[in-house]
Amino acid sequence: MFNWGDALGFEHYFAHLLAKLILIVYGLSLVLILFYSILQLSLAVKYKRSKAIEKKKRPEFDPKTAPYVTIQLPMYNEYYVAERVIERVAQMDYPQDKLEIQVLDDSTDETVDVIARKVKEVKEKYGVDIKHIHRTNRIGYKAGALDSALPDAKGEFVAIFDVDFLPDVDFLQKTMPQFEDPEVGVVQTRWGHINKDYSMLTELQAFGLNGHFAIEQGGRNAAGHFINFNGTGGVWRIKCIEEAGGWEHDTLTEDLDLSYRAQIKGWKFSYLEDVIAPAELPITMSALKGQQHRWMKGGAECFRKMAKRLLTAKGVKTADRVHGLSHLFNSSVFVFILLMSLLSLPVLHIKDSFSDLNYFIKFGSIFIMSTLFLMYYYWTSYRDKTEDKPKTLFQFIKRFVQFLTIMMGLSLSNAIAVLEGYMGIKTSFVRTPKFNVAAKVEGKVENKYDKKSISLITIGEGILFLVFGFTAINRLAFGDLGMVPFHLMLSIGYGTVFFYSIAEVRPALFSFVPKFSTSNVNA
Template identity: 50%
Template sequence: MMASAILFLFVFLLFLIFLYSLVQLQLLLNYLKARKSNKKKHFSTLSDLPFVTIQLPIYNEKPVIERLLKNISEIDYPSEKLEIQVLDDSTDDSVELTAAIITDLQQKGIDIKHLCRTNRVGFKAGALKEGLESAKAEFIAIFDSDFLPKKDWLHKTLPWFEDKEIGVVQTRWGHLNRNYSLLTQLQAFLLDFHFILEQTGRNCGDHFINFNGTAGIWRKQCILDAGNWQGDTLTEDLDLSYRAQLKGWKFKYLEEVEAPAELPITISAARSQQFRWNKGAAENFQKNYKKLWLNKGISLGTRIHSFFHLLNSSLFLLVLLLAVLSVPVLFISNDGNRQIFIDIMLFFSISTIIFFISYWVTFARINGYNWRSLLRFSVLFFTFFSIAMGFSIHNTRAVLEGHFGKRSEFIRTPKFNIRGREKVLGLEPFRVSFQLLLEICMIFLFGYAVFSAFVIDNYSLILFHLMLFFGFSYVVFTSLNITFWRPNRFSKPVRSGGK
């Protein structure tokens, strides 16, 4: 009975992942359709340009603040129609540096204001909300401290607001330090998939998409109509996006407009960012999905896509359960049920094929369609999913905290102003914790599973267990500040755009 229950649960989890892969397949088809109808918009005359407020929410951003303000001050837009708000919640000496730079820019005739709060109530959402009260413009562009939009960014985004129903225009993130290390390459791999296939696929299918917290522009009326910024989730951007679309506002995503930014270069920074994103998604599911499901004016397709969108991070819980169950399943499948089990595994390998094709399309969009790219992609694909599974304990904890309503502080992702191969000195190693000990146990568990495959002559799960063994090993070793990858050794320069 126990063996049957374990095998049934294992197959059920595979089935849920299979359903998720079918949703990704539809997004892929939507994306391929969208590529055939790529359009651009322009204002006919300079007199058509609306007034714009650029908001720059910052918190202890000393390494990048000068670069940020210099870049934003060079945006190509009439000075009489542009206002810049620096929303500074900093608690360190970067406040003085920021003030000095802003004073210098003001003397050059730039309309830039330094708005400091005495507390961090609502964190980033609170800063944006307070800045909105004094914002003079109808349109609000938002950039995090590590983003460097190109000079013509406003000219490429604002014309889409000629459609009065559009409340947000979101653009694609680029990556300044994509090839700094294996960690940054894998983060770029994931983000490219989201910004190329998922955002375009959902937008083309008229489903809900999300403002990504930065590199986008809002209609002020849309923000206010949706209930303004709220700080009760860790992903205030996703929250406001769903509330706005529930109100009937349309979002426009521009894949061809890129805003380069810096990827986290340390495992602790990546952990922190992943925790915030995954917990925030779960919090938003609990907050908004019931409203969406009960809204009869929203199509069934959009409700289904939103279900998988908001529960995207919860997939880590399924993966963790699947991984742990796979060890006893290895022995159960060896006890007279091997052929049936192999047939089941072959069927559900369709999910892997769908993911492989979907990620390949996005990778090739950046790197080109050729055999060399395909080889690099294949290595990155299996490496990415191995390390993603290595994050499963960490991200599962974030998801469970989000679903059960445990509150936690908004922790900013540190920036280092790095583009080349230079190392960052003085980084604190990840502290040993109960979670890290569990991850170490996983290394031994899946090492044992790989060894057992040779003992019982059953190799049906050996690739899965090897990926888990490598993924948890990478996460643990890098968390302990043990480096076994030489940055940029096998990487090559990447084009920032183009089909």
């Protein structure tokens, strides 16, 4: 039998001490994951309770009293999708004498000409007040573009749509009446998914995002806690932006940063779950990893920036502080998942070597409890329900296991992003490539902006795929089944992320890898 102390060349005392230290860090990671899942569970409960309460009748839209609105469309080198969003917002059903569109163009390629032609076309076609604002620098990236154009906005309110969004033409009619309450600074809507059925990858992204937009946004809003503007698909009161200090670009998630500064100032946010702003999901692993990296790192940067301010701000309720800190700290769960995963390997050998520490190892069942809490969280948000409940439950469990497995596979990449954020390592704003696809098409979908490369992180994912796979098989052979399911999920998750990352760079070498097709997920 493998002996921990002998293998390391330590005396029994020091080996025992090292084993205890590993178990403490392992246990702490488990406890923090449990704490995260408990807070998510509490939001799910609040969300369900809010659904049972009769909603107040919303104020109706009156074009006679409608306020002036500026729509901002920030974009950078969006050759494939720039025309689509311009065409859509130009058709917005809102009084034309109270509507302005600013196309905030930071492009450095032929997209500049594409936008210029489209702006001229829709201006002549629809008679809309639309301006093409082209910056010759990218200072502040998206936040810089929004900030620099704001002083020239004619509106009292500004609606923001990323280039991959296709808002319904009655979007402003549904959102603007919320601002009849003078304390409301932001109205955020739920993201829809134009290409949800494109592949397994987009199906799982939609599954995760639906959890955020139903439970996190809906639950927090129902309980009166802080929520965030999601960067797009929402409307700001310009006075709110100004009083909160304006757009700042010292984090990669300027939307989360400004949201907390505004709510600390006392502004209310309104979340409209039943108003949907459809958008395109990333269809490649490289695009998804890039988006996740930006979100995770930006969340950590905002925690560094806002945590102390949130704790010391006057007039903020204790519950709002707790949920706010948890919200800002959310991305850190990937660090704990990575830590727990890596330490689970020596924990197995500690179990073999020190029988007196086995009682501590049994606390690993905490992970099962956390998983059950998260399962309830996602079940509450699951939107593809049918009348056939047993069949729906089976579909959900299958989708949840797939989602959890892929998220585990992304934990190395995401954890590194979080650590970069906490360490203050600055990187440029890398926007997610858009493909202008809604349904699966034959052949390869090209996008010159989707830069693919084999990074050290990708190599690390491949190594972890082998390590966890070997460990699972080895333990299975010896009849030690306790962590086999966990290690199998890790191996499959890392293997999936690794092989698809490699296949996108060297498709010929990995032609055996099956496509992310919806036939794999539509049970």
